[in-house]
Amino acid sequence: MTHVAAPLPDGLSQEQMDAEVAKVQAGTDGAVHPPRGFPPYRSSTLRHPRQPLIPVRDPEAVELSGPAFGLTDVTALDRDLTRQHAGEPLGERITVTGRVTDRQGRPIRRQLVELWQANASGRYAHQLDQHPAPLDPNFTGFGRCLTDDEGRYSFTTIKPGAYPWRNHVNAWRPAHLHFSLFGTAFTQRLVTQMYFPGDPLFAHDPVLQSVTDPAARARLVAAYDHGLSVPEWSLGYRWDIVLDGPSATLFEEDR
Amino acid sequence: MSLVPTPSQTVGPFYGYALPFPGGAEVAPVGHPDLITVHGYVYDGAGQPVPDALLETWQPAPDGSRGGAPGSMRRDPVTGRIVGRDGVTFTGFGRIATDADGHYAVRTLPPGGVPYLCVLVFARGLLHHLYTRAYLRAEEDALLSAVPAERRGTLLAVEERPGTYRFDIRLQGPGETVFLDFG
Numbered sequence: 001m002t003h004v005a006a007p008l009p010d011g012l013s014q015e016q017m018d019a020e021v022a023k024v025q026a027g028t029d030g031a032v033h034p035p036r037g038f039p040p041y042r043s044s045t046l047r048h049p050r051q052p053l054i055p056v057r058d059p060e061a062v063e064l065s066g067p068a069f070g071l072t073d074v075t076a077l078d079r080d081l082t083r084q085h086a087g088e089p090l091g092e093r094i095t096v097t098g099r100v101t102d103r104q105g106r107p108i109r110r111q112l113v114e115l116w117q118a119n120a121s122g123r124y125a126h127q128l129d130q131h132p133a134p135l136d137p138n139f140t141g142f143g144r145c146l147t148d149d150e151g152r153y154s155f156t157t158i159k160p161g162a163y164p165w166r167n168h169v170n171a172w173r174p175a176h177l178h179f180s181l182f183g184t185a186f187t188q189r190l191v192t193q194m195y196f197p198g199d200p201l202f203a204h205d206p207v208l209q210s211v212t213d214p215a216a217r218a219r220l221v222a223a224y225d226h227g228l229s230v231p232e233w234s235l236g237y238r239w240d241i242v243l244d245g246p247s248a249t250l251f252e253e254d255r
Numbered sequence: 256m257s258l259v260p261t262p263s264q265t266v267g268p269f270y271g272y273a274l275p276f277p278g279g280a281e282v283a284p285v286g287h288p289d290l291i292t293v294h295g296y297v298y299d300g301a302g303q304p305v306p307d308a309l310l311e312t313w314q315p316a317p318d319g320s321r322g323g324a325p326g327s328m329r330r331d332p333v334t335g336r337i338v339g340r341d342g343v344t345f346t347g348f349g350r351i352a353t354d355a356d357g358h359y360a361v362r363t364l365p366p367g368g369v370p371y372l373c374v375l376v377f378a379r380g381l382l383h384h385l386y387t388r389a390y391l392r393a394e395e396d397a398l399l400s401a402v403p404a405e406r407r408g409t410l411l412a413v414e415e416r417p418g419t420y421r422f423d424i425r426l427q428g429p430g431e432t433v434f435l436d437f438g
């Protein structure tokens with residue numbers, strides 16, 4: 001089957017996109033988070049506020065507390081995405097583990113970590129994903145776990161494939177895992193993506209490049225850790241996560 | 256010790272089989288007499304509804320306690336599937352994906368001690384989530400006094416009929432919602 005995609009609205013080539021990204025990055029200042037308006041990521045154009053955010057420095061703010069999760073929300077099997085169907089999923093079996101802390105380095109204990117991803121072919125189990133790569137009947141691609149008392153999380157899954165998207169001509173996302181994290185406060189909420197080391201698509205991906213500071217981008221890339229690999233079973237990656245934002249305990253210590 | 260935070264990335268278009276859960280919008284215990292509904296539309300900068308936004312709400316219990324409770328995503332021990340809340344416990348946490356027409360609705364209890372629900376917005380196209388508040392009463396507080404008068408209305412839910420509040424979110428453009436920075 002030959003695959004012919006409909007033409008893209010502005011038909012920008014990868015080279016033109018890379019140049020546009022470089023130009024935008026040159027005018028930025030090393031912020032940790034991506035700017036909400038990042039023109040090379042076309043979907044951001046109409047979906048970010050143009051007014052400045054209003055600062056809230058109120059120690060009574062409800063957002064300094066946050067939702068709680070526990071035993072009833074997660075089962076021990078949820079952390080293993082390769083055990084959700086009758087058979088083994090296709091792909092390279094991996095484990096991903098790390099610590100979740102706040103900005104002060106304190107562990108985020110007993111909090112919810114959610115992970116979702118494409119399968120080994122780069123296809124999501126979502127009906128709107130029409131990438132002509134096979135679905136895997138043995139892989140859904142969603143897991144969750146609670147951090148332990150040291151803030152550690154751990155997942156067993158398969159390495160996802162890269163996939164195309166319609167941001168510009170020949171746009172491909174590097175392989176990534178989507179993560180959702182809760183801290184002790186709603187202000188520490190984080191949704192992000194973890195990447196795999198050495199991916200040649202990094203330089204061509206406006207989503208990763210929206211983090212304009214190279215050192216900040218590097219914090220989205222896991223490290224291969226041979227000590228975490230299990231003989232004749234799986235490859236191990238380590239990725240630590242630091243949640244931004246104040247919490248009620250932080251305000252108490254500041255006063 | 257001061258660590259550098261992990262950067263945010265967009266939730267993307269394909270979280271729908273992973274993050275929303277049955278009963279995510281049913282924060283109030285079943286049949287509770289004080290139930291309120293907060294609903295509205297999410298719009299983009301062209302005034303078009305956003306069909307793939309994910310909202311989360313967080314609030315104190317009616318007695319003012321802010322500890323929340325586990326059990327938003329209770330599991331079926333046989334299948335492992337999420338069966339949702341037990342219909343009794345108030346967890347304070349809601350998660351709602353917008354419909355194809357950009358609409359959301361959350362059924363909850365009035366927050367204790369404050370006049371607002373905390374609202375968090377995720378969407379494809381949004382590289383870093385946005386915080387806002389849905390005020391159920393126009394009670395002066397630190398935030399409402401800090402917001403320029405002409406934008407204050409974007410934080411106020413409108414009581415359409417007793418117990419039903421309309422709160423639209425405009426990501427950009429005329430009537431853009433006030434979004435918050437907690438530093």
Ligand SMILES: [Fe+2]
Binds near residue numbers: 118173176
């Ligand atoms: Fe993705």
